Amino acid sequence: MADKPKRITDLGSPDYKKFLPPAIAKNYGKWKYHEQLGKGVMKHVSETGDELYTVRIATPRLVSTDYIREMCDIAEKFCGGFLRWTTRHNVEFFPAKDQVDALTADLKKRGHLVGGIGYGISNVVHTQGWIHCHTPATDASGVVKAVMDELHEYFTTKSLPARVRIALACCLNMCGAVHCSDIAILGIHRLPPKVNEATLANQCEIPTTIASCPTGAISPNPATKSVKIKAERCMYCGNCYTMCPSLPIADGSGDGISIYVGGKVSNARGPARMSKLVIPFLPNNPPRWPETVKAVKHLVEVYAANAKKHERMGEWIERIGWERFFKLTGIPFTYQHIDDFTFARDTFRMTPTFKWE
Amino acid sequence: MLHTIRIKGDTIMDAAELQKKVYELVEKNMGKKKMKAGDITKAMEAEGASRDEVKAAIRELVDGGKLVYSYFGGSFIEVPHVEGSANPQQ
Amino acid sequence: MGNDGKTPMLDDLEKGAWPSFVKEIKVAAKKSNTAKDLLGILERSYRDKVTHWKHGGIVGVLGYGGGVIGRYCDLPEEFPGVAHFHTVRVNPPSGFFYTSKALKELCDIWDKYGSGMTNMHGSTGDMIWLGTQTDKLEPIFAEITAKGWDLGGSGSCLRTPSSCVGMARCEFANIDTMDICHTLTHKFQDELHRPAFPYKFKIKVSGCANDCTAAVARADMSIIGTWRDSIRIDQAEVKNYSSKMNIQEEIVGMCPTKCMSFDGGALKINDKDCNRCMHCINQMPKALRPGKERGATIMLGGKAPIVTGALMSWVIVPFMKLEAPYDNLEDLIRKLWEWWDEHGKNRERIGELVDRMGMRSMLESTGLPPVPQMVKAPRTNPYVFWAPGEVK
Numbered sequence: 001m002a003d004k005p006k007r008i009t010d011l012g013s014p015d016y017k018k019f020l021p022p023a024i025a026k027n028y029g030k031w032k033y034h035e036q037l038g039k040g041v042m043k044h045v046s047e048t049g050d051e052l053y054t055v056r057i058a059t060p061r062l063v064s065t066d067y068i069r070e071m072c073d074i075a076e077k078f079c080g081g082f083l084r085w086t087t088r089h090n091v092e093f094f095p096a097k098d099q100v101d102a103l104t105a106d107l108k109k110r111g112h113l114v115g116g117i118g119y120g121i122s123n124v125v126h127t128q129g130w131i132h133c134h135t136p137a138t139d140a141s142g143v144v145k146a147v148m149d150e151l152h153e154y155f156t157t158k159s160l161p162a163r164v165r166i167a168l169a170c171c172l173n174m175c176g177a178v179h180c181s182d183i184a185i186l187g188i189h190r191l192p193p194k195v196n197e198a199t200l201a202n203q204c205e206i207p208t209t210i211a212s213c214p215t216g217a218i219s220p221n222p223a224t225k226s227v228k229i230k231a232e233r234c235m236y237c238g239n240c241y242t243m244c245p246s247l248p249i250a251d252g253s254g255d256g257i258s259i260y261v262g263g264k265v266s267n268a269r270g271p272a273r274m275s276k277l278v279i280p281f282l283p284n285n286p287p288r289w290p291e292t293v294k295a296v297k298h299l300v301e302v303y304a305a306n307a308k309k310h311e312r313m314g315e316w317i318e319r320i321g322w323e324r325f326f327k328l329t330g331i332p333f334t335y336q337h338i339d340d341f342t343f344a345r346d347t348f349r350m351t352p353t354f355k356w357e
Numbered sequence: 358m359l360h361t362i363r364i365k366g367d368t369i370m371d372a373a374e375l376q377k378k379v380y381e382l383v384e385k386n387m388g389k390k391k392m393k394a395g396d397i398t399k400a401m402e403a404e405g406a407s408r409d410e411v412k413a414a415i416r417e418l419v420d421g422g423k424l425v426y427s428y429f430g431g432s433f434i435e436v437p438h439v440e441g442s443a444n445p446q447q
Numbered sequence: 448m449g450n451d452g453k454t455p456m457l458d459d460l461e462k463g464a465w466p467s468f469v470k471e472i473k474v475a476a477k478k479s480n481t482a483k484d485l486l487g488i489l490e491r492s493y494r495d496k497v498t499h500w501k502h503g504g505i506v507g508v509l510g511y512g513g514g515v516i517g518r519y520c521d522l523p524e525e526f527p528g529v530a531h532f533h534t535v536r537v538n539p540p541s542g543f544f545y546t547s548k549a550l551k552e553l554c555d556i557w558d559k560y561g562s563g564m565t566n567m568h569g570s571t572g573d574m575i576w577l578g579t580q581t582d583k584l585e586p587i588f589a590e591i592t593a594k595g596w597d598l599g600g601s602g603s604c605l606r607t608p609s610s611c612v613g614m615a616r617c618e619f620a621n622i623d624t625m626d627i628c629h630t631l632t633h634k635f636q637d638e639l640h641r642p643a644f645p646y647k648f649k650i651k652v653s654g655c656a657n658d659c660t661a662a663v664a665r666a667d668m669s670i671i672g673t674w675r676d677s678i679r680i681d682q683a684e685v686k687n688y689s690s691k692m693n694i695q696e697e698i699v700g701m702c703p704t705k706c707m708s709f710d711g712g713a714l715k716i717n718d719k720d721c722n723r724c725m726h727c728i729n730q731m732p733k734a735l736r737p738g739k740e741r742g743a744t745i746m747l748g749g750k751a752p753i754v755t756g757a758l759m760s761w762v763i764v765p766f767m768k769l770e771a772p773y774d775n776l777e778d779l780i781r782k783l784w785e786w787w788d789e790h791g792k793n794r795e796r797i798g799e800l801v802d803r804m805g806m807r808s809m810l811e812s813t814g815l816p817p818v819p820q821m822v823k824a825p826r827t828n829p830y831v832f833w834a835p836g837e838v839k
């Protein structure tokens with residue numbers, strides 16, 4: 001090993017202090033309050049009296065290096081080359097006060113959407129889908145694009161009673177941890193993996209494949225030097241496919257989308273909570289997923305028409321009751337809505353007090 | 358690097374020997390059981406090595422390319438090989 | 448059907464107001480065959496309604512167990528440019544602030560070795576570079592480390608910690624989230640790169656109960672800023688707000704603990720009853736500010752559904768002062784890991800282990816005292832276990 005050149009390892013994250021715009025470095029920890037100046041502009045004021053302006057735009061998350069270079073060029077032109085990405089895949093610039101309008105105009109001219117601040121819909125947190133992952137039950141970027149093409153005005157101009165956070169995960173591994181969103185779009189498989197007996201013995205280690213299943217659904221099939229899957233035990237996690245490429249889980253007609261609503265992570269007015277299933281299945285219908293787009297839009301509109309100011313989707317539903325929610329939205333209630341997994345009992349109604357409509 | 362001498366009963370184990378044992382354990386289990394760092398540590402602790410020594414042995418082996426980390430829903434330590442997915446004959 | 452280079456379905460997604468990822472892939476495809484074949488294979492997925500990727504488990508850089516996700520496509524003859532399509536995770540700076548110079552350097556490296564496509568950022572917070580081949584991994588690693596960057600975590604290890612923007616640009620921050628994130632990332636480099644845990648472990652740091660990193664939902668350890676004393680009130684500013692909003696209805700009426708009152712002049716808060724939910728402060732940032740005795744609530748166990756169902760983190764330390772170099776926090780995290788290493792099964796997240804073994808085992812081994820802040824309510828069932836020494 002002595003003959004190899006010394007590799008550099010364990011550097012960790014670069015020092016964030018190198019990347020802070022001067023106004024932020026100077027006022028770090030001293031911010032006093034902020035004001036929203038529009039859907040895409042806010043002003044922070046420091047105890048020192050300094051002001052910081054932020055302009056925010058949406059990105060598609062999946063971007064080319066040229067896109068990043070364009071962002072850099074804009075930052076160089078308007079704010080000393082400093083810029084920031086947000087946790088929801090937006091980009092923020094920090095122009096001086098007299099540059100805010102010029103920057104905003106420039107961004108709009110280039111076709112970018114300025115917005116995402118305050119009560120409306122910010123960017124959609126999402127996962128990989130057919131772009132890169134091996135277990136997705138739907139695409140991610142395409143569904144998000146189709147949904148937001150329909151709802152983009154809630155990013156740029158229109159307001160809602162409160163924030164509506166939309167997130168998408170393409171399988172129940174939920175890389176985006178979507179389960180605490182106002183509207184969660186979740187890809188689901190409905191069929192267990194298919195066993196490709198012809199290739200399995202060659203491609204896979206049988207003992208480790210069996211061990212990979214979290215629910216113990218896989219057993220050896222000595223007759224074919226392959227494995228069997230007990231369908232009723234499978235919960236479609238795709239972990240066996242991770243281990244063994246001869247167990248593909250994707251299925252064109254079995255796979256699709258489910259929709260959960262009413263979750264949030266903020267604790268304002270009440271604790272963070274998980275999203276709940278409202279639409280068990282919608283088909284994959286690329287490239288525009290019209291059923292999903294229509295469903296999400298409908299949910300946003302019914303919420304907008306009925307919720308009180310500051311009420312998140314889940315708070316609104318809790319106030320009116322789930323029974324009224326299904327009535328108002330016209331979504332049919334089915335067997336799938338009633339939990340039958342580990343925490344099922346917590347979700348049953350243990351009182352005869354409820355509403356009819 | 359760590360070059361401790363371990364004595365357990367009347368066996369003497371130096372760092373190189375511990376590495377050899379770790380390697381053999383992984384090799385023996387290839388194709389049967391995927392070994393995690395924790396499995397290796399527990400097995401070697403039973404042979405008298407300490408947690409930190411096993412960690413150092415694994416690091417030497419992996420840094421030297423004799424063993425590699427793998428990821429199949431969880432992380433494992435394996436002898437380098439060509440994996441099924443990389444095989445274009447599917 | 449061969450790879451005819453036509454992508455009618457994806458082309459449709461170039462239309463519309465929302466920024467288009469298809470446009471982005473097409474831009475990259477001008478320079479890279481990998482990106483070109485990505486477009487082709489994605490169109491095929493749109494037609495077939497299934498993915499065309501297979502998992503690759505043993506690709507990576509020498510010595511690390513994470514930072515690279517291996518991918519191969521199942522149609523390599525038709526789409527040779529994506530026969531190998533591995534992802535590289537690059538550890539970003541805390542808070543995702545960048546300079547154009549640093550980003551452009553990274554773009555140049557990625558254009559040289561990969562598809563030119565990225566995710567800014569992945570859900571854990573890494574910068575994600577999509578699509579390269581096994582033999583490019585070491586050169587990429589050498590070039591990014593030469594510029595001061597490193598890979599992030601993947602696998603059964605500490606994943607790249609992340610934080611909200613905190614004190615850099617948020618007046619609500621009760622702790623220095625970005626510095627905590629940065630410091631922990633550096634303290635735990637070995638745990639991040641060399642997977643030795645039963646499963647993954649995520650740390651996210653939010654400066655207040657708004658929890659902008661969604662720590663409670665997606666981190667095994669959720670560090671959430673809070674304060675212990677009283678909300679600071681500027682009554683003059685309250686007055687200004689009262690001309691813009693209905694304070695009685697929107698603030699007082701929506702306070703979950705009913706601890707506020709407003710008589711048209713002064714706003715009063717009974718701070719002993721306030722649970723620091725942030726609602727009133729969010730609505731009137733000019734008038735209300737968190738108190739001065741600041742720290743964090745430490746919560747444990749959040750995770751996505753696999754295997755036993757999704758969990759949200761729960762309180763294990765109601766209040767911890769967090770000041771650099773955060774040794775108290777490091778100490779707690781190491782103790783938790785030790786307990787988890789000792790008892791955790793393969794693929795058992797720490798929250799699931801608490802579920803299986805009980806809070807007591809975890810509390811005893813970390814030395815944390817039981818306190819009422821840990822529960823919504825004490826137990827209702829009478830199956831109470833007593834340790835041998837406790838019955839005299």
Ligand code: HEM
Binds near residue numbers: 132134173534649
């Ligand atoms: C235990 C359940 C989980 C499993 C089995 C799992 C598995 C995976 C797999 C296979 C990928 C590769 C996707 C690709 O091809 O790039 C991936 C990506 C990723 N996962 Fe997970 N994941 C899980 C939960 C999570 C959670 C809860 C988070 C976030 C807090 C997360 C964050 C990520 C990130 C950041 C990526 C990179 C791609 C992206 O952001 O979409 N994962 N995960």
Ligand code: HEM
Binds near residue numbers: 088090612
């Ligand atoms: C009014 C004061 C607030 C400020 C200054 C603020 C600031 C921020 C910032 C800077 C971000 C990251 C930027 C982004 O993701 O686009 C963010 C994200 C977020 N904020 Fe806030 N926030 C505020 C209030 C709230 C409130 C009241 C809620 C919830 C009701 C909330 C929930 C969130 C969530 C869920 C995220 C995104 C986390 C994710 O990536 O999933 N914030 N906020």
Ligand code: SF4
Binds near residue numbers: 136
């Ligand atoms: S959510 Fe599932 S399918 Fe989507 S990227 Fe994560 S593991 Fe892959």
Ligand code: SF4
Binds near residue numbers: 239
């Ligand atoms: S998909 Fe998951 S649950 Fe189903 S057989 Fe495979 S590993 Fe088991």
Ligand code: SF4
Binds near residue numbers: 611658
């Ligand atoms: S979590 Fe709190 S401190 Fe952090 S950015 Fe959000 S509002 Fe600000």
Ligand code: SF4
Binds near residue numbers: 269703727728
């Ligand atoms: S922080 Fe929440 S609980 Fe406390 S006074 Fe404000 S609204 Fe009420």
